[in-house]
Amino acid sequence: MKLKAFSTFASLLLILLLAQCTSDKASQQQFSPDEEKVYLDKGKAIAAATFTTLSGQLTAALEKEGVAGAVRYCNLAAMPLLDSLSKANNATIRRTSGKPRNPLDAPTEWEAELLSAFQLEASKGEQPMPRLKLLDEKKVAFAAPIMLQPLCTKCHGAVGTDIAEGDYAVIKELYPQDQAVGYKPGELRGMWSITFER
Numbered sequence: 743m744k745l746k747a748f749s750t751f752a753s754l755l756l757i758l759l760l761a762q763c764t765s766d767k768a769s770q771q772q773f774s775p776d777e778e779k780v781y782l783d784k785g786k787a788i789a790a791a792t793f794t795t796l797s798g799q800l801t802a803a804l805e806k807e808g809v810a811g812a813v814r815y816c817n818l819a820a821m822p823l824l825d826s827l828s829k830a831n832n833a834t835i836r837r838t839s840g841k842p843r844n845p846l847d848a849p850t851e852w853e854a855e856l857l858s859a860f861q862l863e864a865s866k867g868e869q870p871m872p873r874l875k876l877l878d879e880k881k882v883a884f885a886a887p888i889m890l891q892p893l894c895t896k897c898h899g900a901v902g903t904d905i906a907e908g909d910y911a912v913i914k915e916l917y918p919q920d921q922a923v924g925y926k927p928g929e930l931r932g933m934w935s936i937t938f939e940r
């Protein structure tokens with residue numbers, strides 16, 4: 743009798759422990775290693791292709807029209823370009839930042855969480871690494887850091903030194919709430935936020 747009670751107790755304990763174990767696993771690992779690789783590769787490929795397109799257009803506009811002209815070009819073209827690349831990739835491609843130029847690029851709740859994780863890594867001198875988040879049953883989010891390069895300081899560096907006063911006047915005219923200045927090369931400028939179906 744005693745033995746039976748003990749074995750019932752023991753098997754209950756075992757079931758409890760196993761349940762605990764699997765639920766821990768589920769919350770820690772949202773993706774299988776295979777899935778993780780597929781989604782990270784997919785996000786990286788979309789981010790790289792989008793960056794190539796955006797920076798190609800930006801360089802061409804800078805050469806042709808100078809900084810102020812390129813700012814006007816970005817103002818008109820950046821969002822439509824992201825929209826059409828989103829459609830082409832069956833994804834939602836955004837760029838977000840804690841100090842946005844375009845208020846539409848302000849982070850959502852989950853984007854702000856990942857941005858602060860990147861910021862923490864960058865503040866410790868580490869290179870922030872791309873990561874994934876499961877938004878719901880069917881939606882995967884890919885996030886990757888956007889680091890500032892020397893070219894970017896023309897529009898995101900220090901006003902008055904990197905950015906000519908006249909050029910900044912154009913930026914302020916188009917983006918009265920601009921916060922995206924004062925960056926140095928190598929700093930975290932923002933984050934790719936790319937979401938797609940699981």
Ligand code: HEC
Nearest residue numbers: 812813816817820821837839842843844847894897922932
């Ligand atoms: C010619 C000026 C110019 C240059 C050079 C430039 N940007 Fe921008 N950047 C802008 C403008 C204008 C916007 C707002 C675009 C919009 O309205 O969607 C912007 C927006 C962004 C955003 C989206 C978040 C936000 O602040 O709204 C990121 C991220 C960004 N730039 C990163 C970079 C990086 C990285 C570089 C260098 C590779 C760079 N930019 C070079 C003008 C520039």
